Amino acid sequence: MHTYEDRMRAVELYIQLGKRVRATIRELGYPTKNTLVGWYREYERRQDLPIGSAPRPPKFSEAQKQVALEHYASHGRCISWTMRALGYPGRATLTAWVREAFPETRTVSTGTRGPGHHPAAAKQAAVVGLYCREESAEALAKKVGVSRPTLYAWKNQFLGAEAPATMRRKKSAALDPEIEELERQRAALQRDIRELQIEHDLLKTASELIKKDLGGDLQSLTNREKTMLIVALKNQYRPSALLMRLRLARSSYFYQRARINLEDKYLPVRRAMVDIFERNHRCYGYRRLAASLTRYSILISEKVVRRLMKQEALAVLKPKRRRYSSYLGEISPAPENIINRDFQASAPNEKWLTDITEFQIRAGKVYLSPIIDCFDGMVISWAIGTKPDAGLANTMLDAAVETIADSKVRPIIHSDRGGHYRWLGWLERINAAKLVRSMSRKASSQDNAACEGFFGRLKTEFFYPRDWRAYTVTQFIDEVDAYIRWYNETRIKMSLGGRSPIEYRRNLGLMP
Structure with missing residues (x-):
């Protein structure tokens, strides 16, 4: 104070x-x-302070105090029972009231019943029942009306703490050592089988749910993916066994499970990404996927696109290295390398590149001969056949010349040193169309890198990811033709501002 x-x-x-x-x-x-x-x-x-503080009024009235004391006196003098029945007051307050009202009472009972309320015969019968084990100790304690610790306290009171808590009969004779060894082996085999079954189910679920080729390594999964596996298998195995097998902390499991249960705000974006990825030969990386989403007014960063692609297992396959060579030797003089690795063009039909690539499927070999415009990478013309002969290259060249028949532009046409571009028929067509020849240096594929790059994209996006064993040669040729048309009309290029070559030319007013 x-x-x-x-x-x-x-x-x-x-x-x-x-x-x-x-x-x-x-x-x-x-x-x-x-x-x-x-x-x-x-x-x-x-404008002043009180000289003394006013006494605090009592919390409980005198009538409430008398009701509590009457209940205490008429219901077994139990503090706890009175508190539960009336809902007031606190234990200390009620104890003070009882000691004030009943000064002759030295000990105040705070429990409903104690061990002293049971006669010695009842205690002995309970201990005998505990040793007979006709029912569990919990059931026996409930039947007698005491707690389980009280039951064991009676056992210590009559028999001492060193006495065993049960009188189960010991086995009359030990098992045969060979039988015991077989039992141990059986138990070990059961544990091994259970572990192998858990691992098998985890790998199977990972393959179906996460769609990943793990190679048997479950530790390469993220914590989110491990949590997805546990949620899928928790009805078959104990979560603790799955957590131990995946080496995932319980806190991480509960955190990831809560995150999974939340509403996925990127769900529409995931669906749009999967649709775009599947419709475009599964060849779009995160940059082109982000640019494609922009067309649908979905503006998210490339980092988010990369993360969502990883979660949805949208992975572009890596290319395989295998090249076709058409070099037949120096059968005619080679022209100068005019392009000289400068693949930039300021206008269409200024620089053309050509080459031949090979596809090998079960039905046979197929060859593609295109002409690429350096202006925007558009495929001007192409020929597809089963033989890499001069007719394949000549057909492609005739189709390309028709596209500039009404124009005065005469492009430079660049190729490697293959025999198709040094025969008489090719040279006659070049001279008739007044085109300018250019050739790469010997054994230098970098001199025709832009055309080689087109072949690489074609095989990475179209050829390698698919299984062509059931296709005939004619069906495969149709698929290649459809891909090139999609390449010109639909496939976007980041260097063209997220447009396809035809969209780019129409945007510049170069095509109707």
Whole structure:
């Protein structure tokens, strides 16, 4: 309690220091923040402070006190029972009331029943029942009306703490050592089978649910993916066994499970990404997927696209290295390398590139001969056949010349040193169309890198990811033709601002 002078001194200093609570308390060393503010408000209201504090009214009335004491006296003198029945007061308050009203009572009972309420014969019968084990100790304690620890306390009272808690009969004779060894082996085999079954089911579920080729390594999964496996298998195995097998912490499991149960705000984006990826030969990486999503007014960063692609297992397959060579030797003089690795063009039909590539399927070999425009990578013309002969290259060249028949532009046509581009028929067509020849240097594929790059994209996006064993040669040729048309009309290129070559030319007004 603080005196009147202490309280007035604190209020005056509080006003003097500009009503700064901390400074006042630091100066005086008392009181608390709320107490000081309360004193100030009382002073502001009355322009003074009360000299003494008013006595606090009792929490319970005299009538409530008498009801509690009557209930205590008439219901077995039990504190706990009275508190549960009336809902008031606290244990300390009721104990004080009882000791005041019943001074002759030295010990106040706080429990419903104690061990002293049971006769010795009942205790002995309970201990005998505990040793007979006709029922469990919990059931026996409930039947007698005591707790299980009380039952064992009676056992210690009659027999001592060193006595065993059961009288189960020991086996009359030990098992044969060979039988015991077989039992141990059987138990070990059962454990091994259970572990192998868990691992088999985890790998199978990972293959079906996550769609990953793990190679038997479950530790390469992310915590989210491991949580998905546990959720899928928790009805078959204990979660603790799955957590141990996957080496996943329980806290990580519960955190990831809560995140999975939340509403996925990227669900529409995932569906759009999968649709775009499947419709475009499963060859779009995260940059082109992000650009494609922009067309649908879905604006997300490339980092988010990469993360969602990883979660949806949208992976572009890596290319396989295998090249076709048409070099037959120096059968005619080679022209100068005019292109000289400069594959930039300021207008269409300024620089053309050509080459031949090979596809090998079960039904046979197929060859593609295209002409690529350096302006935007568009395939000007192409020929597909089963033989890499001069007719394949000549057909492609005739189709390309027709596209510039009404134009005065005469492009440079660049090729490697293959024999198709050095025969008389090819040279006659080049001279008739007034085209300018250019050839790569010997054994230097980099001199025709832009055309080689088209072949690489073609095989990575179209050829390698698919199984062609059931296709005939004619069916395969139709598929290649359809891909090239899709390449020109639909497939976007980041270097063209996220447009296809035909869209790019139409945007510039170069095509109707």
